[in-house]
Amino acid sequence: MHDEKILKILRNNADTHTSSDELCKVTGVSRTAVWKHIEDLRREGYDIEASPHLGYKLVAIPDSLIPGEILWKLRTKIIGRSVLSYKKIDSTNDSAYALAEKGIAEGTVVIAEEQTKGKGRHGRKWESPPKSGIYMSCVMRPEMAPNEIAKITLLAAVAVAKAIRRFTGLEAMIKWPNDIIINGRKVCGILTEMKAEQDSIDFIILGIGVNVNTPAASLPKGASSLKEELGRPKKSDGISRVGFVKYMLESIEEEYLRLRTKGFTPIMEDWRSMSLLPGSKIKVLLPNRTIEGEAHDIDSDGSLIVRLDSGVLEKVSSGDVVMLR
Amino acid sequence: MHDEKILKILRNNADTHTSSDELCKVTGVSRTAVWKHIEDLRREGYDIEASPHLGYKLVAIPDSLIPGEILWKLRTKIIGRSVLSYKKIDSTNDSAYALAEKGIAEGTVVIAEEQTKGKGRHGRKWESPPKSGIYMSCVMRPEMAPNEIAKITLLAAVAVAKAIRRFTGLEAMIKWPNDIIINGRKVCGILTEMKAEQDSIDFIILGIGVNVNTPAASLPKGASSLKEELGRPKKSDGISRVGFVKYMLESIEEEYLRLRTKGFTPIMEDWRSMSLLPGSKIKVLLPNRTIEGEAHDIDSDGSLIVRLDSGVLEKVSSGDVVMLR
Numbered sequence A, B: 001m002h003d004e005k006i007l008k009i010l011r012n013n014a015d016t017h018t019s020s021d022e023l024c025k026v027t028g029v030s031r032t033a034v035w036k037h038i039e040d041l042r043r044e045g046y047d048i049e050a051s052p053h054l055g056y057k058l059v060a061i062p063d064s065l066i067p068g069e070i071l072w073k074l075r076t077k078i079i080g081r082s083v084l085s086y087k088k089i090d091s092t093n094d095s096a097y098a099l100a101e102k103g104i105a106e107g108t109v110v111i112a113e114e115q116t117k118g119k120g121r122h123g124r125k126w127e128s129p130p131k132s133g134i135y136m137s138c139v140m141r142p143e144m145a146p147n148e149i150a151k152i153t154l155l156a157a158v159a160v161a162k163a164i165r166r167f168t169g170l171e172a173m174i175k176w177p178n179d180i181i182i183n184g185r186k187v188c189g190i191l192t193e194m195k196a197e198q199d200s201i202d203f204i205i206l207g208i209g210v211n212v213n214t215p216a217a218s219l220p221k222g223a224s225s226l227k228e229e230l231g232r233p234k235k236s237d238g239i240s241r242v243g244f245v246k247y248m249l250e251s252i253e254e255e256y257l258r259l260r261t262k263g264f265t266p267i268m269e270d271w272r273s274m275s276l277l278p279g280s281k282i283k284v285l286l287p288n289r290t291i292e293g294e295a296h297d298i299d300s301d302g303s304l305i306v307r308l309d310s311g312v313l314e315k316v317s318s319g320d321v322v323m324l325r
Helices: A002-012 A020-027 A031-043 A067-071 A092-101 A146-168 A241-262 A265-273 B002-012 B020-027 B031-043 B067-071 B092-101 B146-168 B241-262 B265-273
Strands: A047-051 A055-060 A083-086 A109-112 A133-140 A173-175 A179-182 A185-197 A201-211 A281-285 A290-298 A304-308 A313-316 A320-323 B047-051 B055-060 B083-086 B109-112 B133-140 B173-175 B179-182 B185-197 B201-211 B281-285 B290-298 B304-308 B313-316 B320-323
Touching: A002 A020, A002 A031, A002 A055, A020 A031, A020 A055, A031 A047, A067 A083, A067 A241, A083 A092, A092 A109, A092 A133, A092 A185, A092 A201, A133 A241, A146 A173, A146 A179, A146 A185, A146 A201, A146 A241, A146 A265, A146 B146, A146 B185, A185 B146, A201 A241, A241 A265, A265 A290, A281 A304, A290 A313, B002 B020, B002 B031, B002 B055, B020 B031, B020 B055, B031 B047, B067 B083, B067 B241, B083 B092, B092 B109, B092 B133, B092 B185, B092 B201, B133 B241, B146 B173, B146 B179, B146 B185, B146 B201, B146 B241, B146 B265, B201 B241, B241 B265, B265 B290, B281 B304, B290 B313
Parallel strands: A083 A109, B083 B109
Antiparallel strands: A047 A055, A109 A133, A133 A201, A173 A179, A179 A185, A185 A201, A185 B185, A281 A290, A281 A320, A290 A304, A304 A313, B047 B055, B109 B133, B133 B201, B173 B179, B179 B185, B185 B201, B281 B290, B281 B320, B290 B304, B304 B313
């Protein structure tokens, strides 16, 4: 509480020093107590200069995925209004799911610096090395039937691709069903899980993993990170993860509110305009067989429509796509 | 273990006495130990006659929803092969859901004599008074997309309606979406819940509540029980719940295997043939409005198709139906 008050004052006076007396006055605690709070903030990664005569000055803020940083000037009303942050967790999706079962509010975000059991689609692993990526899960409670879940998955892909484009200028594309690709390499995966009755969704956990500053060597083959794609080899040249998380949360909220007011069509149009596949020769690995053809379009239920070599259109609801050539 | 051995011998010799010596020989324990096991069985509700000279004889078995009784001569391979039985539980669906999240096998059944927080659709309450109904939840793991969940719900309604018809001779009918009705009164409700990714179901919890011997006074308005509908007012005239549970488990398995081998069409045809509504004037209470018309059919995704007074067909995926006249 006092930490936050002190931090706020230092933030608002970032170009000058704030005297100990001033901080004592505002917080109502002693000089020694103020000093202890400053030490707390330093442990969290804030670089605070102390001068015996002038007082304290905030020199640098940490790029840590902590609520204090994520919530600072975040412009959302629902998504990310409550943030639970972990240095290390098994899986943000599992944690958010368990919280959602207990009734936690829509928009709550679980975020972690590292996952020990990061989850991808269909029980696969999502590599989640520490301090370089963003691993987060958001609780959504849309009033929908379970067969509408694709709306949320497609919406998330659109929101993340837009956030990447705005924040980095990189041309993020969407690869069906829900990967984000830059220059042919995967930088982000999305995993939606839900609890539902036959005719109504109880909640959806929207899991998003983004490789932000992750070095190529820590990633599986075919994967990359925003930093790699920006061509910034130096370790110090990292992208602000805190800054990018805010862009993502704001972008998700924007699309979510648009879904409520304008329906699904505009989101689907955006999805199509950023889709990597249309017109490409592809191979689709289905649970029991493989098909080949040309990627044609997606359906409003999230299925991929493939034009087989015979000319027949086939709808695919689940599978992995390999681009040929 | 010894209890089960002794019980099996007594069951197989139900028309005669079995001597203490014989039971000692088979179990390998002392006469005093045999006596203690007999006492255990009596506490579970088995009526066992003891004669100093002739030995023991099984006179009556309890109508308790215990695994020993349910599994006895149960002819299924999947459904109910493992039974977890409770005298009292908050909700069998919640319990089965938690077990399924930990990976418990398909077909596992959680069953209880009483529920303190019995659940109906959309967070409603399901009255679950003790020792008179069957409250059970079965873990299903079909390889399906989430938009196919209706197949399991409709399948369950067909299976339960058939089990009631076979066991009691009563003309059980299905009222959309998944109530079982006899003579206009509800005797059974079905609640399916699932955990799923966008394109694949992780598991479904198939919850079934049947009022078997429940007196009308313990039930909400419009509800009834099998015993009431059979016109058996005497308390001693109860229906065997254990017997009926076996019919239900066998019927669910039969339909489930039929779905696998023959697809959904035959189940849907059976559903239609037992459907209460077709041709009836109905009012459907939707989340935000009410529509009136004639019940026309159901769709393969479980939706109700209503012919409005204007002649237009409207598809309804979630709602409550009131029959008019």
